[in-house]
Structures are given as C-alpha cells and as structure tokens.
Amino acid sequence: MHYQGVLTKMKTEFQEPVHYYLLFESDFIHVNQLLDKHIHIEFLRYQCLACGKNKKIYRQGYCYDDFFKLPQTADWVIRPELSTAHLDQEHRDLAYEKSVQLKPHVVYLANSSNIKVGVTRKTQVPTRWIDQGAHEAIEILEAPNRFLAGITEVALKAFVADKTNWRKMLRNDIEDEDLFAQREKLKGYIPKEAQDYFISSTQETHIKFPVLRYPTKLKSLNLEKTPSFDGVLKGIKGQYLIFEDDTVFNVRNSEGYVVSIKVST
Known part of the structure; x- marks a missing residue:
C-alpha cells in the first residue's frame, strides 16, 4: 500500500481503544490497521x-x-487569558476571534504523565485529552467564553502543572490519580468571576490507546534530519507513532510536510 499527502494532526474517534486516521487530499489511512506492519516514511x-x-x-x-x-x-x-473578543477588541480578525472565543470552553484536569490543568473548547472534549495522551481526565468548569476559562487556568496552574512530560507519557510511566479529590482542592482557587461555572456533578473519562508495546529509550524522528525512515509500528498514543526500535514520531509537529508512506506486512 502506498499513500502520499501533506501531514496534518491525526483525526481520532473515541472508542476502546482510540481509533486514529491520517487524512490526505484524496485518501486516508486508518492508522490502527498498520500496527505490527512495516512502514516506510519519506519526506518529500x-x-x-x-x-x-x-x-x-x-x-x-x-x-x-x-x-x-x-x-x-x-x-x-x-494563552487563553489574552482573549479579548468578549470586549469587542480585535487581535487579528475579530469575526474569527468571536467565532472561537465566544463559545463554551472547558477547564479540565488530565493525567497523561502527571496531573495537568488545561483549557479547550467544549466541542473538543474528549479530543483534546486524546491528543495529549491522557489516560484519564475530568472537567472542572464550563465557561461561556475563552477568557474566563483562561484566567481560571492561570489561577489553577499555580497549584498544578500545565505541561505534559511527553517522555513519561510515551513510556506509559503513569500513575492513577484521584482527580475528584484534586478538583475539590482546586475549587477554592477558581477566580470569583468564574466560580458560578463550576461543574458540581461530573465523571472521569478514561481513555485507552492502541499500543502493543511501549518504548523504553525514546528516539525522536525528525523528518528534516532523517528524511527517510523504516520501522514496524507498535503503537499510537497522543499524536505520536511508536515504532519497534523505540523511535517515536510526533505527527502534529510535522504538519505541512508532504510525505510518502509505504506499508508492507
């Protein structure tokens, strides 16, 4: 099988495990079906x-x-806290900014390598958590705009991380955490303007990824430095492809790269 196209972030379906798709102009790849297959990637x-x-x-x-x-x-x-569409103030394109910033946004806790706080549009739940490689997540509040969600994230990240350790996430070096207890600890630090949007009743989301074997010593594939790569696919987590030789490839970091992908058993 031979495919060619420009890389964009893998599309996902929230199933058990998550289903991944690479979409090209005139074709697509259901990446889960490539597990245990030999793949040749060439940067064009x-x-x-x-x-x-x-x-x-x-x-x-x-x-x-x-x-x-x-x-x-x-x-x-x-930096969602810099949003100004609710004030009718433009950054680059007010119509676009209103179409994004003035929609419901969720502040959440996700556990991928550690507990982190984050913000996403409500329509991106649970896609955002999948893209981060989180195996569990919980919503804290749902704000009516991006600014309120942003100032909440700023307040809470004084007490919890806002970054993922991608190496630990890919090694599956994780611990299950009590997200409900952590959420209750943070509740008192939500800014006054956003406190009414706290979600009192919610449940954890648990995510399983299609991984046959996790890597131990990670080697990142950079297509500019290594324009031709061969390997056997062993897993997909977050936006990474995981290969048998512990090479990991961040698809999202390579958006805009035209590649040729050949698949053989």
Missing part, C-alpha cells in the same frame, strides 16, 4: 497549510509569513 517537501507553497514550515504547519498573520496562530490561542 513542504506545503504550508495556508498558502500551499513549498516554503519551510515555521510552526503548526504554517510558513513564517502565514504564522504571523493568521488569526488561528495568535497569542490568545496558546
């Missing part, structure tokens, strides 16, 4: 997800010029 060129040109990718699948002008790459995306 760049293709910016905005302008479509063969320009070196800067971040998130975009070339340098597009990254610094597109509304979906503005600072408020990474």
Whole structure:
C-alpha cells in the first residue's frame, strides 16, 4: 500500500481503544490497521497549510509569513487569558476571534504523565485529552467564553502543572490519580468571576490507546534530519507513532510536510 499527502494532526474517534486516521487530499489511512506492519516514511517537501507553497514550515504547519498573520496562530490561542473578543477588541480578525472565543470552553484536569490543568473548547472534549495522551481526565468548569476559562487556568496552574512530560507519557510511566479529590482542592482557587461555572456533578473519562508495546529509550524522528525512515509500528498514543526500535514520531509537529508512506506486512 502506498499513500502520499501533506501531514496534518491525526483525526481520532473515541472508542476502546482510540481509533486514529491520517487524512490526505484524496485518501486516508486508518492508522490502527498498520500496527505490527512495516512502514516506510519519506519526506518529500513542504506545503504550508495556508498558502500551499513549498516554503519551510515555521510552526503548526504554517510558513513564517502565514504564522504571523493568521488569526488561528495568535497569542490568545496558546494563552487563553489574552482573549479579548468578549470586549469587542480585535487581535487579528475579530469575526474569527468571536467565532472561537465566544463559545463554551472547558477547564479540565488530565493525567497523561502527571496531573495537568488545561483549557479547550467544549466541542473538543474528549479530543483534546486524546491528543495529549491522557489516560484519564475530568472537567472542572464550563465557561461561556475563552477568557474566563483562561484566567481560571492561570489561577489553577499555580497549584498544578500545565505541561505534559511527553517522555513519561510515551513510556506509559503513569500513575492513577484521584482527580475528584484534586478538583475539590482546586475549587477554592477558581477566580470569583468564574466560580458560578463550576461543574458540581461530573465523571472521569478514561481513555485507552492502541499500543502493543511501549518504548523504553525514546528516539525522536525528525523528518528534516532523517528524511527517510523504516520501522514496524507498535503503537499510537497522543499524536505520536511508536515504532519497534523505540523511535517515536510526533505527527502534529510535522504538519505541512508532504510525505510518502509505504506499508508492507
């Protein structure tokens, strides 16, 4: 089987285990079906997800010029507390910013390598947790806009991490935590403006990933440095492909790369 296309973040279906898909312009790969198969990946060129040109990718699948002008790459995306659409103030494109920032957002606790606090649009639950490689997660509050969720995250990350240790996550070096107890501890630190949005009754979400064998010594595949790679796929977790020789490939970090993928048994 031979596929070719530009890489974008793998799409997921919340099943047991999670189902993963690579979508190309005229084809798709159900990645779960590639487990235990030999895969050849070859980097061909760049293709910016905005302008479509063969320009070196800067971040998130975009070339340098597009990254610094597109509304979906503005600072408020990474730092929700900088959102201003609720004040009718524009960063780059007010219509776009309103369409995202003025929707319900969830503040959550997720456990991938450690407990972390995060923010996502309500429509991205549980996709966001899957992408982070979290095996369990729980909602804390549902705010009516991104700003309120953002200031809540800022307040809570003084007491709990806001980053994932991707190495521990991929080694499956994890511990089950009492997310309910942690949530109750944090409840008193929610900013006054957001306290009414606390979710009093909720349940944990548990996620299982399609992994046959977890790696021990991780080696990251960088397609710019290693444009041709061969390996047997042993697992998929977060947005990573895990290979038999402990090589791990972050698909999301390679958005905008045009690749050729050949699969053999």
